[in-house]
Amino acid sequence: xxxxxxSDRPNLGAPAVAADGxxxxxxxxxxxxxxxxxxxxxxxxxxxxxxxxxxxxxxxxALPASGEGYWPDGASVLGLVAVTATWVLFxxxxxxxxxxxxxxxxxxxxxxxxxxxxxxxxxxxxFVIFTISGFFYAYxxxxxxxxxxxxLATSVVLNGSMLLRSELTPQTLVMFILIVLVQTAAIGVGIxxxxxxxxxxxxREKLVEQLETTLHENAGLHAxxxxxxxxxxxxxxxxxxxxxxxxTLAQGLAGIITQLQAAERSANVQGEAESHVAVxxxxxxxxxxxxxxxxxxxxxxxxxxxxxPDALRTLAERWSQDEGVPVQVEVTGIQxxxxxxxxxxxxxxxxxxLTNVAKHAEASRVGLTLSYAGPEVLLDVRDDGRGxxxxxxxxxxxxxxxxxxxxxxxxxxxESVPGEGTSVSARVPAIVLPGHASEEEGDR
Numbered sequence: 001x002x003x004x005x006x007s008d009r010p011n012l013g014a015p016a017v018a019a020d021g022x023x024x025x026x027x028x029x030x031x032x033x034x035x036x037x038x039x040x041x042x043x044x045x046x047x048x049x050x051x052x053x054x055x056x057x058x059x060x061x062a063l064p065a066s067g068e069g070y071w072p073d074g075a076s077v078l079g080l081v082a083v084t085a086t087w088v089l090f091x092x093x094x095x096x097x098x099x100x101x102x103x104x105x106x107x108x109x110x111x112x113x114x115x116x117x118x119x120x121x122x123x124x125x126x127f128v129i130f131t132i133s134g135f136f137y138a139y140x141x142x143x144x145x146x147x148x149x150x151x152l153a154t155s156v157v158l159n160g161s162m163l164l165r166s167e168l169t170p171q172t173l174v175m176f177i178l179i180v181l182v183q184t185a186a187i188g189v190g191i192x193x194x195x196x197x198x199x200x201x202x203x204r205e206k207l208v209e210q211l212e213t214t215l216h217e218n219a220g221l222h223a224x225x226x227x228x229x230x231x232x233x234x235x236x237x238x239x240x241x242x243x244x245x246x247x248t249l250a251q252g253l254a255g256i257i258t259q260l261q262a263a264e265r266s267a268n269v270q271g272e273a274e275s276h277v278a279v280x281x282x283x284x285x286x287x288x289x290x291x292x293x294x295x296x297x298x299x300x301x302x303x304x305x306x307x308x309p310d311a312l313r314t315l316a317e318r319w320s321q322d323e324g325v326p327v328q329v330e331v332t333g334i335q336x337x338x339x340x341x342x343x344x345x346x347x348x349x350x351x352x353x354l355t356n357v358a359k360h361a362e363a364s365r366v367g368l369t370l371s372y373a374g375p376e377v378l379l380d381v382r383d384d385g386r387g388x389x390x391x392x393x394x395x396x397x398x399x400x401x402x403x404x405x406x407x408x409x410x411x412x413x414x415e416s417v418p419g420e421g422t423s424v425s426a427r428v429p430a431i432v433l434p435g436h437a438s439e440e441e442g443d444r
Contacts, residue, residue, distance in 0.1 A: 043096055043140065047088050047133040054120070054130040055081050062124045077123050084116050084130075092137070103142045110137050110150055114157050121161040131158045135187050144192045151188035155180045252287025254359065255322065256280045279322055308343045309335060309370055312350055316368055319354045325366055327354075333372030339431040345404045346370070346379045346426060349412065352397045353381035353424045361385025361422060377430045384421040390414075401426070 055077070063074055091109035095101035114134060120127035134154030141147040163176045260280050266272040306314065309331045316327040350368060357363050363385035371378040398414060401424070405412040410428030 040096065043136055044093055046136050047092065050130045050133050051081065051084060051088070054127045058124050058126045062126045073123060080116070080119060087112055087116065101140065106140055107146065110134070110141060113137060114153060117157055118161070125161065128158060128161065138188070139191060139194060147191040148184070148188040151191065152180070152184045155183040252283050254355065255283040256287070258358070307335070307337065308346060311347055312368060312370060315347070315351060315354070319358070323358045325363060327366045327368055330367070330369045332369070335372055336430060336432050338377060342377065342408050342428050342431060345408045346377065346428065348404055349379060349401045349424065349426045350381055352401050356397055357383045357385060360388070363421065372430065375430055377428050379426040381424045382421065387416040387418045387420050387422050389418055390416060
């Protein structure tokens with residue numbers, strides 16, 4: 001079964017990165033939306049506030065101060081205010097709210113706005129206040145040079161009305177030009193920077209959207225890989241459990257059946273049947289103990305009491321007693337305490353190989369060699385039995401052995417010729433337990 005410590009661990013991979021990126025992007029979009037909302041409010045509200053302010057001042061102060069009656073100037077201004085309000089509503093407010101403002105209609109609206117401002121200022125200088133809205137409109141004109149020209153035009157209209165009401169002299173003309181230039185430079189300088197910032201912001205938004213999309217795709221792929229890895233782990237665990245059952249319970253039951261069949265055949269021979277039954281009983285007890293141990297740890301009982309060489313000797317001695325076939329065990333090289341997973345794999349290979357010999361080989365001799373060869377550990381199990389053709393389909397036992405050895409980074413070879421016996425060779429990396437590797441290096 002998959003390790004719950006791993007499967008229950010929170011995933012800190014691509015999904016977490018995607019979630020962080022999404023939260024950051026939402027916060028950035030919220031800040032930008034807030035900024036745009038303030039700017040939109042200024043764009044939408046400024047002309048209406050300034051128009052209302054100019055009209056209020058005109059009718060409450062400028063018109064009475066001039067000594068003129070409501071008719072005809074007051075009525076004309078009131079009608080002009082109605083026309084201007086309609087122009088602002090359909091040319092500016094609604095397009096901005098509907099996000100349908102286009103460059104050409106914006107220029108047409110702006111020219112009409114300045115024309116209305118000039119007409120207003122023929123009635124009173126108070127409407128200079130409303131003309132200031134032109135500076136806000138200029139920031140909506142694209143491309144940015146048109147916006148700068150809009151600032152210049154607004155400044156000319158704004159200051160030109162006052163110039164025409166005063167005595168025209170070279171000094172006032174120069175002052176007018178300087179005021180227009182300074183005003184245009186001071187206000188219009190922000191337009192190209194704003195346009196550049198907007199362009200970069202759009203590029204940045206596009207990159208952020210692409211990054212967010214990529215993160216979501218990676219999160220999906222990561223989740224898919226995690227699911228596949230989990231399924232693969234479950235499959236590997238099933239195969240491992242199948243191998244454990246085959247190497248323990250199945251082998252024990254096969255031995256019990258063999259002994260009981262032998263006892264059945266020799267039922268009339270005094271003492272021989274009892275011997276087979278005794279062996280079968282011992283195998284049954286051993287299999288039961290192995291089943292209980294498998295539930296607890298899934299490690300060979302022999303390896304729980306001794307190192308791999310001693311466990312192999314015990315296994316060979318017991319097998320030889322049960323099958324009546326001599327087994328020669330040989331250990332070469334410097335013995336090192338290697339990884340338990342590797343020891344279990346080699347032990348199970350030897351166990352399965354001996355089981356196959358008992359079931360199929362009809363051998364008279366068996367040799368088992370364990371070799372510690374530096375970075376590798378080799379296990380060879382040879383018999384002089386009847387062998388088999390390499391073209392035959394391998395059984396579960398050979399497949400299980402190959403999977404076990406491949407699972408610890410090694411490989412397994414099986415050589416067999418009919419009538420000439422079989423050789424099973426496993427080669428695995430010698431992964432030394434921590435602590436012993438440093439000691440070995442210190443001894444060199």
